[in-house]
Amino acid sequence: MENYIVMARRYRPGNFEEIIGQPHIVTTLKSSLESGRLAQAYLFTGPRGVGKTTTARILAKAINCEQGLSSHPCGECSTCQAITQSRFPDVYEIDGASNRGVDDVRTIRENLLYTPAARERIYIIDEVHMLTKEAFNALLKTLEEPPPRIRFIFATTEPEKVPQTILSRCQRFDFRLLNENLIFQHLKSLAELDDIHINDQALMILSRRARGSVRDAISLLDQLSVFKHKNIDEKLTYEILGEIDQKVIMNLLELIADHQVKDTLDKVESLYNNGYQPEEIAQSLAENLYYLLKNFHSQEDCSKLAQKIGLDRISRYLNLMANFLNYKTKLSTKISLEMNITRMVRMVDTTSIKDLLLEINNPSGDFSPSTLKKKVNLTAKQTSNHTELWEEVVKSVKQKDRITGGYLNNSELIKLEEEILVVQLSNPGFQKLLSRSNNKQIVEKIAGEIWGKNLTIKFIAQPNSKPKHLTQFENDSNIKTVKNIFDAEIIDSPD
Ligand SMILES: [Zn+2]
Structure with a gap:
C-alpha cells in the first residue's frame, strides 16, 4: 500500500497566491520582493495553523528560485522543489522549542562563516520565543552585524515573550485567524x-x-x-x-429558556449517559450561545431562539458557562455544571429603572398597562432571586472569613444595577470596616462567583436623614411617574 500523505501537506500552498486569509501580509511581501527591498529579519506572529511557516518557506523560495528573485517563485526548479520538501541545504528550518540553548545558536553563528552556496542562506526559526536568554543574546549579535546574504525568518505564537531588542530588528507581520x-x-x-x-x-x-x-x-x-x-x-x-449535535444543544437551551428545571436536568443526564463529560457539555453550550449571539439578527433558523432568550440572558448564560470552564470548583464538576445550568433556568431578564425611564420618555413606545405590569412582575421575581443569591454570598463569606461575614449580619440587598450591588448594612460602623479594600475584595469576589459576573459592591448604612441629592431625585417628574406607577418607595438614588 502506498504511504498516505496527509492532506495538510499535499495541499500546502506553494506560492503567495495560494495563501488564504492573510492578504495584508501577502501584498506587502510581494511588493517588497518586486522592489527588491527585503528586511534583514522577519517576525511572523499569530496563532498556530494559520500559515506562518508556509509563508516563510514561500518567501525562501521567492528569494532563491533559480529563475531569479521574484514574487512568483517557479516551483519547478530544483531549488524550489528542494525547499518545498525541506531538504535545501541553505534553508535551515529550526524548531526553537528543541534547539533553544546558546549552543544551538552558536552552531548557527559558526556556520555563518561559510558562504552560502545559494543566492542566500535563510534561517527559519519556529517558536522563537522558546529560546533561552543566552541564545537570544547570541542571536542579537548576529542581527546587529549581519553577514552578507543571510536572512532570518522567525515565527512565534507568543511575540510578547520575544525580547524588545530582537523585535526592534525585525519586520513584523501579524497573521490572523481565518473566518x-x-x-x-x-x-x-x-x-x-x-x-x-x-x-x-x-x-x-x-x-x-x-x-x-x-x-x-x-x-x-x-x-x-x-x-x-x-x-x-x-x-x-x-x-x-465526538461532538454534541447542535440540534440537541439548541433543544437544551430552549428548555433552559423556558425555565424547565426537570426536563433540562434530564437532558443533561442523557448527555452524560451518551458519554459526554461535563466540560464538553459546557463547552458546547458556550459555543452555541456564542453562535446565537452572532446570529441574533440573522436569517438563520437559530435567530428565533436567540430572540426568544434575548441578548441580556444569552450573555449572562455565556458568562456562567465561561466561569464554569475557567473556575475549578471544589464541588465535582458534574454538580457544579448542574448548579450553573439550574441558575440559567431560573434567570429572567433584568429591567433597570434607567430602561423604564427611557421608555416613559419615549412616546412611540408601548406603555399600555399590561406591558408595564409585565415589567413590574419581572422585576419583583428577579429581586427575590437576587435576595436568595445575596444570602448565598453572606453564607459563603462567613465560611471563608468569620469576622468579615459577621459585618454582613442582617444586611439587605437593596438593588442590583448593571454591575453594582447596593447593600444596606445593619450597623453604620460596619460600612467603614467593609469598605476596607481587603474585606471588600473578599465579598466582591464571592458575589462575582455566585452571580457569574464581575460586581462592585456599594455598602450603605441604614438611612436616618435624607441627603440633598435624594430630595432632588424624589422631586424629579419622571421619578414621580415611576413612583406612582409602581407604588414604590425610594431608598437610594445615584449621587
Ligand atoms: Zn524556482
Whole structure:
C-alpha cells in the first residue's frame, strides 16, 4: 500500500497566491520582493495553523528560485522543489522549542562563516520565543552585524515573550485567524479535489470546529475522508468528531429558556449517559450561545431562539458557562455544571429603572398597562432571586472569613444595577470596616462567583436623614411617574 500523505501537506500552498486569509501580509511581501527591498529579519506572529511557516518557506523560495528573485517563485526548479520538501541545504528550518540553548545558536553563528552556496542562506526559526536568554543574546549579535546574504525568518505564537531588542530588528507581520466562511470555501474546494462526498452543513461544522486554524480544518477533513465514499452528513460528522449535535444543544437551551428545571436536568443526564463529560457539555453550550449571539439578527433558523432568550440572558448564560470552564470548583464538576445550568433556568431578564425611564420618555413606545405590569412582575421575581443569591454570598463569606461575614449580619440587598450591588448594612460602623479594600475584595469576589459576573459592591448604612441629592431625585417628574406607577418607595438614588 502506498504511504498516505496527509492532506495538510499535499495541499500546502506553494506560492503567495495560494495563501488564504492573510492578504495584508501577502501584498506587502510581494511588493517588497518586486522592489527588491527585503528586511534583514522577519517576525511572523499569530496563532498556530494559520500559515506562518508556509509563508516563510514561500518567501525562501521567492528569494532563491533559480529563475531569479521574484514574487512568483517557479516551483519547478530544483531549488524550489528542494525547499518545498525541506531538504535545501541553505534553508535551515529550526524548531526553537528543541534547539533553544546558546549552543544551538552558536552552531548557527559558526556556520555563518561559510558562504552560502545559494543566492542566500535563510534561517527559519519556529517558536522563537522558546529560546533561552543566552541564545537570544547570541542571536542579537548576529542581527546587529549581519553577514552578507543571510536572512532570518522567525515565527512565534507568543511575540510578547520575544525580547524588545530582537523585535526592534525585525519586520513584523501579524497573521490572523481565518473566518469560518473562508475556511468553509477552502474545505469545499479541497473536498472536491479529493473526491470526498460531504454536505455543506458538515463542512460548516468542521469550519467552526477549526476555530480559525486552516491547518486544523484540513486535518479534520482528512479525518473524515476515511468515509469519503459514503455521503458524509452532519450527523456522521458530529459522531466522528465526538461532538454534541447542535440540534440537541439548541433543544437544551430552549428548555433552559423556558425555565424547565426537570426536563433540562434530564437532558443533561442523557448527555452524560451518551458519554459526554461535563466540560464538553459546557463547552458546547458556550459555543452555541456564542453562535446565537452572532446570529441574533440573522436569517438563520437559530435567530428565533436567540430572540426568544434575548441578548441580556444569552450573555449572562455565556458568562456562567465561561466561569464554569475557567473556575475549578471544589464541588465535582458534574454538580457544579448542574448548579450553573439550574441558575440559567431560573434567570429572567433584568429591567433597570434607567430602561423604564427611557421608555416613559419615549412616546412611540408601548406603555399600555399590561406591558408595564409585565415589567413590574419581572422585576419583583428577579429581586427575590437576587435576595436568595445575596444570602448565598453572606453564607459563603462567613465560611471563608468569620469576622468579615459577621459585618454582613442582617444586611439587605437593596438593588442590583448593571454591575453594582447596593447593600444596606445593619450597623453604620460596619460600612467603614467593609469598605476596607481587603474585606471588600473578599465579598466582591464571592458575589462575582455566585452571580457569574464581575460586581462592585456599594455598602450603605441604614438611612436616618435624607441627603440633598435624594430630595432632588424624589422631586424629579419622571421619578414621580415611576413612583406612582409602581407604588414604590425610594431608598437610594445615584449621587
Ligand atoms: Zn524556482
